[in-house]
Amino acid sequence: MPIVAKSDLSAENKAHASYLLRCGQLLFLITAPYSATISTVDTNTASIPTFSHAACRAFIAAHGLAVRSVAIEVDDAELAYSISVSNGAKSFSLPITLGEPENSVVISEVQVYNDAVLRYISYTKPTVDIASTFLSGFEPIETSSSFPGQNYDLRCLDHAFGTVPELASAVNYLKSFTGFHKFAEIGGEDIGTIESWLNTVCLACNDETVILGLCEPVYGTPWTSQILTYFEHNEGPGFQHLALESEDIFWTLREMKQRSGFGGLALMPPPLRLTTGI
Amino acid sequence: MPIVAKSDLSAENKAHASYLLRCGQLLFLITAPYSATISTVDTNTASIPTFSHAACRAFIAAHGLAVRSVAIEVDDAELAYSISVSNGAKSFSLPITLGEPENSVVISEVQVYNDAVLRYISYTKPTVDIASTFLSGFEPIETSSSFPGQNYDLRCLDHAFGTVPELASAVNYLKSFTGFHKFAEIGGEDIGTIESWLNTVCLACNDETVILGLCEPVYGTPWTSQILTYFEHNEGPGFQHLALESEDIFWTLREMKQRSGFGGLALMPPPLRLTTGI
Numbered sequence: 243m244p245i246v247a248k249s250d251l252s253a254e255n256k257a258h259a260s261y262l263l264r265c266g267q268l269l270f271l272i273t274a275p276y277s278a279t280i281s282t283v284d285t286n287t288a289s290i291p292t293f294s295h296a297a298c299r300a301f302i303a304a305h306g307l308a309v310r311s312v313a314i315e316v317d318d319a320e321l322a323y324s325i326s327v328s329n330g331a332k333s334f335s336l337p338i339t340l341g342e343p344e345n346s347v348v349i350s351e352v353q354v355y356n357d358a359v360l361r362y363i364s365y366t367k368p369t370v371d372i373a374s375t376f377l378s379g380f381e382p383i384e385t386s387s388s389f390p391g392q393n394y395d396l397r398c399l400d401h402a403f404g405t406v407p408e409l410a411s412a413v414n415y416l417k418s419f420t421g422f423h424k425f426a427e428i429g430g431e432d433i434g435t436i437e438s439w440l441n442t443v444c445l446a447c448n449d450e451t452v453i454l455g456l457c458e459p460v461y462g463t464p465w466t467s468q469i470l471t472y473f474e475h476n477e478g479p480g481f482q483h484l485a486l487e488s489e490d491i492f493w494t495l496r497e498m499k500q501r502s503g504f505g506g507l508a509l510m511p512p513p514l515r516l517t518t519g520i
Numbered sequence: 521m522p523i524v525a526k527s528d529l530s531a532e533n534k535a536h537a538s539y540l541l542r543c544g545q546l547l548f549l550i551t552a553p554y555s556a557t558i559s560t561v562d563t564n565t566a567s568i569p570t571f572s573h574a575a576c577r578a579f580i581a582a583h584g585l586a587v588r589s590v591a592i593e594v595d596d597a598e599l600a601y602s603i604s605v606s607n608g609a610k611s612f613s614l615p616i617t618l619g620e621p622e623n624s625v626v627i628s629e630v631q632v633y634n635d636a637v638l639r640y641i642s643y644t645k646p647t648v649d650i651a652s653t654f655l656s657g658f659e660p661i662e663t664s665s666s667f668p669g670q671n672y673d674l675r676c677l678d679h680a681f682g683t684v685p686e687l688a689s690a691v692n693y694l695k696s697f698t699g700f701h702k703f704a705e706i707g708g709e710d711i712g713t714i715e716s717w718l719n720t721v722c723l724a725c726n727d728e729t730v731i732l733g734l735c736e737p738v739y740g741t742p743w744t745s746q747i748l749t750y751f752e753h754n755e756g757p758g759f760q761h762l763a764l765e766s767e768d769i770f771w772t773l774r775e776m777k778q779r780s781g782f783g784g785l786a787l788m789p790p791p792l793r794l795t796t797g798i
Contacts, residue, residue: 274584276753277582277752277753277754277755278581278582278755279752279755280752280753299581302580303556303577303581304555304556306552474555474557474558475554475555475558476555477555477556477557
């Protein structure tokens with residue numbers, strides 16, 4: 243995926259380095275903190291307004307490389323926030339408006355589990371050129387200086403999946419403030435592999451374009467649930483996977499595999515049995 | 521560079537994940553800590569005997585991705601350590617012997633600057649197969665499962681270079697316990713670029729196969745020294761660069777450049793004027 247925008251020292255950001263990768267509607271924002279000392283002196287240069295140096299370091303110390311937020315584009319991030327909070331969502335960041343009123347970006351965040359958040363983001367103008375309008379403080383990167391050819395035709399996020407110790411309360415929490423409905427529910431026997439068991443529930447928005455999944459470990463089986471192992475290593479709940487939609491999954495994986503030898507993703511071997519019927 | 525050995529969860533190491541990359545005599549060991557909670561429970565599974573979870577996290581928080589130690593193979597890491605310490609070196613780790621006496625590895629560490637160390641390592645038997653004998657707890661990785669083709673014909677470390685606030689005392693410190701002699705000395709005017717100035721001294725062992733360089737910022741010039749910028753972002757002294765020897769620098773860089781688009785190293789543009797005569 244090509245890097246389409248950046249905010250780092252070269253863009254006068256002394257708090258963090260952030261790179262925005264894009265393919266289709268899919269955007270990945272990867273952020274690393276700069277020196278704590280410099281950041282303390284120059285506190286106002288962060289281009290992600292909810293960035294906190296202390297929180298960022300604590301997150302990395304607990305989770306390593308992990309997903310901190312899943313951002314959902316909404317019509318009004320201020321309204322989405324106030325409706326969510328009045329329906330029980332725990333606040334992580336009050337709405338913050340960036341830019342001029344006629345061409346602004348609004349960001350707000352609510353807790354999804356542990357220190358992982360749902361980020362609401364809204365643009366007053368349609369985002370025709372995401373690289374230029376993503377967030378103020380980001381500079382678009384010319385295609386020529388980026389990595390052409392690294393496009394695996396990934397379209398968008400199909401769903402984001404999180405792990406929780408107990409499904410029912412987590413589902414109720416998310417349903418209450420998002421208004422999402424139950425889209426699918428799968429028990430341990432349906433997707434148990436030889437190594438682990440888990441229960442899952444998927445929630446979706448009205449038109450089912452946004453899907454958030456949750457899973458809990460199944461206890462009392464001969465095998466330790468992979469979700470318990472996840473909790474151990476992630477030091478608690480968090481996003482477990484992001485499912486990406488591609489035009490042609492076989493082509494995408496073939497392309498990824500071909501390039502994994504040059505430092506790309508190392509693909510896992512297929513599981514013994516995960517789902518039948520493929 | 522292919523990964524030739526690993527020590528991680530799959531090798532029962534619950535403290536850290538470490539991967540050993542090798543090309544010629546050049547070895548890179550890259551380490552990341554696992555969960556602090558797990559590591560506290562299983563303290564004895566670290567395969568790098570000087571690994572400390574707290575120190576590792578503190579190092580990453582201060583320096584980010586950086587060189588923590590430069591390891592020098594010596595005849596006797598216990599003797600090298602005791603001679604160094606009796607000549608003023610600050611100890612970082614007492615000698616630790618791993619494996620059976622007839623086929624052991626000894627490791628010891630002394631401070632070079634800040635929390636960067638010189639690691640002495642000695643093997644009782646010649647290291648004919650580094651992937652198998654590197655450290656106990658490491659498992660060799662078969663070439664077939666590694667990344668063939670990623671070999672840029674790098675031979676060895678030519679020199680390691682560190683930054684210090686004041687050259688004279690740092691040179692005296694290193695000379696005193698290593699017995700190294702002054703190999704080269706270059707002032708700011710010789711290698712000042714349009715952007716920065718620095719002074720350097722290189723120290724070498726008797727046969728000049730091991731070279732350690734040091735540099736300090738030059739003050740009072742129209743430009744801020746790049747070394748001062750380094751101190752700001754690294755939060756103090758540390759290794760600034762590792763110079764690698766290749767068979768053919770033009771071929772090596774051409775190969776690296778070809779693959780940088782797939783997630784490899786992003787090469788910097790050449791400086792305006794660094795050294796004349798090339």
